[in-house]
Amino acid sequence: MCMLLGHYCLNRQALLLQYSVLNTVRPALARTLILRTEGHSRGILAGFAHINTGTDRVTQPRGTGIRHYGVRMEPGKGLIFRQLFESISSTYTYLLGDKETKEAVLIDPVLETVDRDVKLIEELGLTLKVAANTHCHADHITGTGLLKKKLYGCKSAISRLSGANADILFSEGDHITFGKHALTVRETPGHTDGCVTFVLGDQSMAFTGDALLIRGCGRTDFQQGCSKRLYESVHQKIFTLPGHCLLYPAHDYKGQTVSTVEEEKKFNPRLTKTLDEFVHIMANLNLPKPAQIDIAVPANLVCGLHEV
Numbered sequence: 001m002c003m004l005l006g007h008y009c010l011n012r013q014a015l016l017l018q019y020s021v022l023n024t025v026r027p028a029l030a031r032t033l034i035l036r037t038e039g040h041s042r043g044i045l046a047g048f049a050h051i052n053t054g055t056d057r058v059t060q061p062r063g064t065g066i067r068h069y070g071v072r073m074e075p076g077k078g079l080i081f082r083q084l085f086e087s088i089s090s091t092y093t094y095l096l097g098d099k100e101t102k103e104a105v106l107i108d109p110v111l112e113t114v115d116r117d118v119k120l121i122e123e124l125g126l127t128l129k130v131a132a133n134t135h136c137h138a139d140h141i142t143g144t145g146l147l148k149k150k151l152y153g154c155k156s157a158i159s160r161l162s163g164a165n166a167d168i169l170f171s172e173g174d175h176i177t178f179g180k181h182a183l184t185v186r187e188t189p190g191h192t193d194g195c196v197t198f199v200l201g202d203q204s205m206a207f208t209g210d211a212l213l214i215r216g217c218g219r220t221d222f223q224q225g226c227s228k229r230l231y232e233s234v235h236q237k238i239f240t241l242p243g244h245c246l247l248y249p250a251h252d253y254k255g256q257t258v259s260t261v262e263e264e265k266k267f268n269p270r271l272t273k274t275l276d277e278f279v280h281i282m283a284n285l286n287l288p289k290p291a292q293i294d295i296a297v298p299a300n301l302v303c304g305l306h307e308v
């Protein structure tokens with residue numbers, strides 16, 4: 001169970017101030033990316049329904065200012081899918097739902113865009129079963145705790161190895177089911193100990209969190225970062241998926257929205273290198289510390305749940 005923030009010696013005042021500032025700018029900064037595809041069938045695994053995915057036609061932003069990206073993804077039979085974007089931390093949130101039962105799962109919600117997510121879930125007539133984190137994020141506060149308060153019956157989830165509290169603590173091989181669909185958990189540590197990749201039942205889509213970014217990967221210089229572990233995770237748990245498997249990361253800083261296993265195996269500038277070269281690259285990224293790290297990590301250890 002998510003516990004109150006006070007149990008974790010947080011500076012609650014600082015958190016509330018941060019939340020209130022972010023909440024003020026939220027309407028101007030939160031944008032919605034919806035992708036539109038034409039579906040075509042992929043193979044299936046025993047026990048899972050047919051899911052169609054397709055070739056993405058991405059509408060890119062034009063000009064400046066507030067924009068609701070007009071893209072929508074409807075991957076064929078049975079699956080509802082939306083890719084949503086939060087522009088302060090450049091985080092993608094993913095909504096997956098079952099067309100028949102209307103059960104849904106949300107991956108990596110962000111606190112500042114919870115109202116947007118709730119509105120979309122309600123508009124689509126979905127029941128949110130699980131709000132799941134790919135890991136304990138360092139750059140934003142998760143929306144899973146607030147979603148539990150707003151949507152009755154919704155359960156928070158994160159990997160057991162993250163050390164965080166949640167209703168569901170999952171491990172390698174566990175399934176998160178919604179209607180006839182399921183996400184399988186693959187542990188992909190390296191950016192943090194508790195990082196996972198969620199793989200859709202027919203292996204047509206995978207949600208890689210910060211383990212694999214498009215043409216990049218998560219940094220390994222804080223939390224429990226370890227570049228050797230990350231390299232092994234990606235090669236053993238992500239690059240072993242089918243080449244056509246669509247890869248959806250937790251972040252992108254360049255407007256990229258989706259990749260495939262085949263593309264990343266060919267073109268990822270870090271992960272196509274040898275292990276030694278990769279370790280050297282990761283040790284020399286020299287990235288600035290994420291702006292929200294000091295409030296985000298402790299908050300995310302309790303699903304971002306606090307009195308707002």
Ligand SMILES: N[C@@H](CCC(=O)N[C@@H](CSS)C(=O)NCC(=O)O)C(=O)O
Nearest residue numbers: 138139210216217218219287289290291
């Ligand atoms: N400027 C951002 C943080 C950017 C950043 O460090 N991103 C992380 C993932 S979120 S912890 C990362 O791993 N980046 C890898 C890379 O190569 O960019 C902020 O202040 O929030």
